Amino acid sequence: MSSHRPRHVxxxxxxAVALVAAALALLPFxxxxxxxxxxxxxxxxxxxxxxxxxxxxxxxxxxxLDLGYIAFYAVGAYVYxxxxxxxxxxxxxxxxxxxxxxxxxxxxxxLLGAPTLKLRGDYLAIVTLGFGEIIRIxxxxxxxxxxxxxxxxxxxxxxxxxIGSLSLARPEVxxxxxxxxxxxxxxxxxxxxIGVIVVNIRLQNSRLGRAxxxxxxDEVAAKAMGINTRNVKLLAFAMGxxxxxxxxAIFSATQQFVSPESFGLFxxxxxxxxxxxxxxxxxxxxxxxAIMLTMLPEVLRYTMEPLQLALFGRVLLDAETVRLxxxxxxxxxxxxxxxxxxxxxxxxxxxxxxxxxxxG
Amino acid sequence: xxxxxxxxxxxxTLGSVYALVALGYTxxxxxxxxxxxxxxxxxxxxxxxxLSVITALVGAQTSLPVVVVILAGLFVAILxxxxxxYGMEKVAYRPLRKAPRLAPLxxxxxxxxxxxxxxxxxxxxxxxxxxxxxHPTPYDIFGATMTDLQMFIVALAALLMAALLFVVQRTxxxxxxxxxxxxxxxxxxxxxxxxxxISAAFVIGAALAAVAGLMVMTYYGIAHYYMGFLLGLxxxxxxxxxxxxxxxxxxxxxxxxxxxxxxxxxxxxxVSNLCGFPWLSDSLHEQCAAxxxxxxxxxxxxxxxxxxxxxxxxLIFRPxxxxxxxxAERA
Numbered sequence: 001m002s003s004h005r006p007r008h009v010x011x012x013x014x015x016a017v018a019l020v021a022a023a024l025a026l027l028p029f030x031x032x033x034x035x036x037x038x039x040x041x042x043x044x045x046x047x048x049x050x051x052x053x054x055x056x057x058x059x060x061x062x063x064x065l066d067l068g069y070i071a072f073y074a075v076g077a078y079v080y081x082x083x084x085x086x087x088x089x090x091x092x093x094x095x096x097x098x099x100x101x102x103x104x105x106x107x108x109x110x111l112l113g114a115p116t117l118k119l120r121g122d123y124l125a126i127v128t129l130g131f132g133e134i135i136r137i138x139x140x141x142x143x144x145x146x147x148x149x150x151x152x153x154x155x156x157x158x159x160x161x162x163i164g165s166l167s168l169a170r171p172e173v174x175x176x177x178x179x180x181x182x183x184x185x186x187x188x189x190x191x192x193x194i195g196v197i198v199v200n201i202r203l204q205n206s207r208l209g210r211a212x213x214x215x216x217x218d219e220v221a222a223k224a225m226g227i228n229t230r231n232v233k234l235l236a237f238a239m240g241x242x243x244x245x246x247x248x249a250i251f252s253a254t255q256q257f258v259s260p261e262s263f264g265l266f267x268x269x270x271x272x273x274x275x276x277x278x279x280x281x282x283x284x285x286x287x288x289x290a291i292m293l294t295m296l297p298e299v300l301r302y303t304m305e306p307l308q309l310a311l312f313g314r315v316l317l318d319a320e321t322v323r324l325x326x327x328x329x330x331x332x333x334x335x336x337x338x339x340x341x342x343x344x345x346x347x348x349x350x351x352x353x354x355x356x357x358x359x360g
Numbered sequence: 361x362x363x364x365x366x367x368x369x370x371x372x373t374l375g376s377v378y379a380l381v382a383l384g385y386t387x388x389x390x391x392x393x394x395x396x397x398x399x400x401x402x403x404x405x406x407x408x409x410x411l412s413v414i415t416a417l418v419g420a421q422t423s424l425p426v427v428v429v430i431l432a433g434l435f436v437a438i439l440x441x442x443x444x445x446y447g448m449e450k451v452a453y454r455p456l457r458k459a460p461r462l463a464p465l466x467x468x469x470x471x472x473x474x475x476x477x478x479x480x481x482x483x484x485x486x487x488x489x490x491x492x493x494x495h496p497t498p499y500d501i502f503g504a505t506m507t508d509l510q511m512f513i514v515a516l517a518a519l520l521m522a523a524l525l526f527v528v529q530r531t532x533x534x535x536x537x538x539x540x541x542x543x544x545x546x547x548x549x550x551x552x553x554x555x556x557x558i559s560a561a562f563v564i565g566a567a568l569a570a571v572a573g574l575m576v577m578t579y580y581g582i583a584h585y586y587m588g589f590l591l592g593l594x595x596x597x598x599x600x601x602x603x604x605x606x607x608x609x610x611x612x613x614x615x616x617x618x619x620x621x622x623x624x625x626x627x628x629x630x631v632s633n634l635c636g637f638p639w640l641s642d643s644l645h646e647q648c649a650a651x652x653x654x655x656x657x658x659x660x661x662x663x664x665x666x667x668x669x670x671x672x673x674x675l676i677f678r679p680x681x682x683x684x685x686x687x688a689e690r691a
Contacts, residue, residue: 116672119675123675123679126597129668130597133664133668134668140661141661141662276463280460318481324476325481327473328470331466332451332467335459335466335467336452336455
């Protein structure tokens, strides 16, 4: 990492940026050639990228193991679902709910963070896990005697994202080009994802980001250096949670349906896997992890049946089962070959290369 | 009063099972500091294997006594679980012993997914029912009932825990385990084969898990490929509640958790009965009249919340668990 940046950006970089931008802009149309399902998968990859980046703040930057992260996603999703659906008959616009969802998730993050500040490592992991389950159980059961969450059936007919008369759910012809619903969402998500990425990069290089890193490496030393560890850790929880809330609200708007089933521990675990597998604390690594783990099960969904046909001449095993099986094996295999993740941060890499006296 | 006693008896039974599973978590954690996420799935495999063996033996119309049939199922289940745990440690955890701390957690999650889906392939998606070969006889204890099956589960769990404590405190293997838990390097220098000790911890934990699996399966009469998940989660909660890495803590935590859960599920409906507050809403009055004065904000469907609620409370006031002395300094 160089300490001084070149003031003059060479034209090569501009060309590369333009190329990437063009590729990203054309991507939904390329994906649509393989079917609209793939555009939806791209959208999910971006939602998961936001989630993974949010969790990365807590786990990767501040080193606090959080196994209940999906609860904040659920809070964001349900805030949007309740405030923009026929369930309560309230239809607020997306831009009004988004800060509300992020804010409420942030409050929940602080609520979780405040009592657990003195816990470390695995104790923290289990408390956050419990918190996540509590939120899910409440969502599942808050339909009687007063119906708030509509229970296991979930909330249906949620409003899509709208600006004026432009609804993102319908296919439409804009400037002579046919856009499908998911394709329009793609651009909204792309915009938001880029925003989240920029905020994350700025955070990492900020005073706060360095404080998080210091706490991750050695909390006692960080405290001795004058870092207010309590506030800084709370900020990590709060910021991570708000990104989760934002991702949740968008999930709600894209799917137009939420149910407690989408917010189980397994989802938390998958998002954590994205962070660890990609390379904890390294933003490009986390993005890579999120995209890979969203794509992998989908690719397996479409390849496992033909593969079995080619190998054995018939479908031996249910494709759904095999795809999860292979997914599990892939998690194990990748960790065995790249214990620090696929794209580890430079700091982590250095740590691994210098052998330590004490075991991890 | 009978309800209280009844809930305590039910909680004690379930708590014994939690305790057995929690021991597997805590032993592994105490020695290598790993949350063995796949341990719950080992319990599930134990239940499934014993169920299959017992069903096969019953179907074969052998004239074997029921005890022999169940023991045969248990024996096979223990063997299978031990093999799985041994293999799992060797393949997925051992190579990562010096890796960053979260890497083995992810492989554990991966193994858990793999085991679950293997079970799904082998045993299918449906609930499997336990053949009716045992007929629990209820006994009256101060107005509450306890079946002989419940008594047997509690007694067997107690016996196994005593045996485990004996192994850990009084045998050479146990001494080696305690030494490795304190400091693996120095234990190695003292001539202890650390790999053997770690494998032993996994294998013993798996054997206990197999017994626990058989217990849950006979108690509820059903087994399912997904049953290991929540059971494992609760057992891990129990281990943390008691102070993870501490054997006595896991036992205490398991039994406490079982009882708290049973009491919580038994009483939450009365505690949160809204009919005492008719001013809350107008429709409440009609609902109360229709339901014999019982409209609860929270019903027994919140049973699973208690486990986590209690856990969070305990950890806030005693961050290292009830009996935990060592504060985990690994972040």
